[in-house]
Amino acid sequence: MLASHAFANAMFIASQRTRRASYLPDGPCVKDGAGGGHVNRAIVGLSILISALGAPAAEVASGVELIPGSFVPGSQPDGNTVIFRGSDGLVVMDTGRHPEHTQKILDFAAKAGVPIRAIVNSHWHLDHVGGNPLLKRAFPGVRVYASGAIDDALKGFLARYRAQLEEMIAKTPDPEKQKPWRADVALIDSGRALGPDEVVTASSQRVLAGRKLDLELETHAVTAGDVWVFDPATRVLAAGDLVTLPVPFLDTACPERWKTALGRLSKKDFSVVVPGHGAPMTRKAFESYRTAFDHLLACGASSRTKESCMDGWLADAGELISGEDPKFVRPLLDYYVDVLRGNAARTAKLCGK
Ligand SMILES: [Zn+2]
Numbered sequence: 001m002l003a004s005h006a007f008a009n010a011m012f013i014a015s016q017r018t019r020r021a022s023y024l025p026d027g028p029c030v031k032d033g034a035g036g037g038h039v040n041r042a043i044v045g046l047s048i049l050i051s052a053l054g055a056p057a058a059e060v061a062s063g064v065e066l067i068p069g070s071f072v073p074g075s076q077p078d079g080n081t082v083i084f085r086g087s088d089g090l091v092v093m094d095t096g097r098h099p100e101h102t103q104k105i106l107d108f109a110a111k112a113g114v115p116i117r118a119i120v121n122s123h124w125h126l127d128h129v130g131g132n133p134l135l136k137r138a139f140p141g142v143r144v145y146a147s148g149a150i151d152d153a154l155k156g157f158l159a160r161y162r163a164q165l166e167e168m169i170a171k172t173p174d175p176e177k178q179k180p181w182r183a184d185v186a187l188i189d190s191g192r193a194l195g196p197d198e199v200v201t202a203s204s205q206r207v208l209a210g211r212k213l214d215l216e217l218e219t220h221a222v223t224a225g226d227v228w229v230f231d232p233a234t235r236v237l238a239a240g241d242l243v244t245l246p247v248p249f250l251d252t253a254c255p256e257r258w259k260t261a262l263g264r265l266s267k268k269d270f271s272v273v274v275p276g277h278g279a280p281m282t283r284k285a286f287e288s289y290r291t292a293f294d295h296l297l298a299c300g301a302s303s304r305t306k307e308s309c310m311d312g313w314l315a316d317a318g319e320l321i322s323g324e325d326p327k328f329v330r331p332l333l334d335y336y337v338d339v340l341r342g343n344a345a346r347t348a349k350l351c352g353k
Pocket residue numbers: 078079125127128241276277
């Protein structure tokens with residue numbers, strides 16, 4: 001099975017559920033630095049807000065807002081959007097896939113009465129870059145910052161995925177069923193409009209919309225180029241899909257280097273991590289995720305049964321995915337353990353070897 005097809009399948013499995021994760025972190029007491037208690041209480045409130053339908057945006061910390069991504073039945077997911085307010089406008093990290101999600105970003109900017117000055121894309125997956133063209137149309141001056149990995153993806157992974165979508169459309173006469181596939185084809189066809197104006201080639205601190213942000217680059221982790229953001233003013237870390245619940249999406253990943261990247265995130269003095277999918281996390285929760293990730297990789301590389309790897313993840317990440325239905329999570333894990341144990345040559349290539 002082609003990777004892109006598998007990716008579509010996994011995303012489809014993920015999209016079949018109706019309920020979002022409603023992870024509540026471990027109470028109002030935190031030990032990881034000044035201001036942490038405030039942030040943690042904010043996260044608890046935020047998680048409640050997120051699980052309430054119709055909450056378009058919620059404050060993570062001062063001047064940092066989250067527009068949560070969602071899984072809608074029968075539809076592909078949207079990644080989380082994190083908005084940083086600068087003195088000169090807004091910085092938007094990840095723009096969703098569906099116009100409904102991107103519209104929430106536009107509504108947020110309209111309500112705030114300030115322009116979107118910059119977009120940072122964590123990686124090229126369509127649930128993170130899909131809203132770029134809409135935002136660029138609304139704010140022609142906006143600059144998009146991302147790694148250059150989408151160029152290869154448009155020629156490779158996304159081109160193959162597009163061909164498979166066309167095949168599915170040809171085989172399925174029902175126009176309603178075709179709709180989301182046609183939408184993805186249209187997104188892929190917007191090509192360069194999904195990509196960066198400024199390619200992030202190294203980690204550095206930048207001033208975007210008047211706000212100092214650390215843009216950190218990982219190569220060959222979730223994709224060939226991932227950017228995560230650290231906001232020194234609030235110690236919010238926006239991780240993109242380096243942190244993804246209910247399971248890490250390993251389709252385009254180099255697992256070993258992803259693991260190394262999580263080690264680098266861990267070294268940052270953050271108070272809260274906003275994942276690419278799922279609710280904000282305390283440091284304790286992030287470290288649980290990291291342990292679960294390491295164990296999953298180790299299990300994938302061992303001769304242990306697939307069942308045992310799946311049970312391991314469910315135990316290690318148990319608290320993080322307590323709101324999830326195991327009937328939903330297990331098929332995803334089943335698929336991703338196969339990915340981990342799959343084609344070694346393909347993995348080597350994804351690892352840049
Ligand atoms: Zn994603």
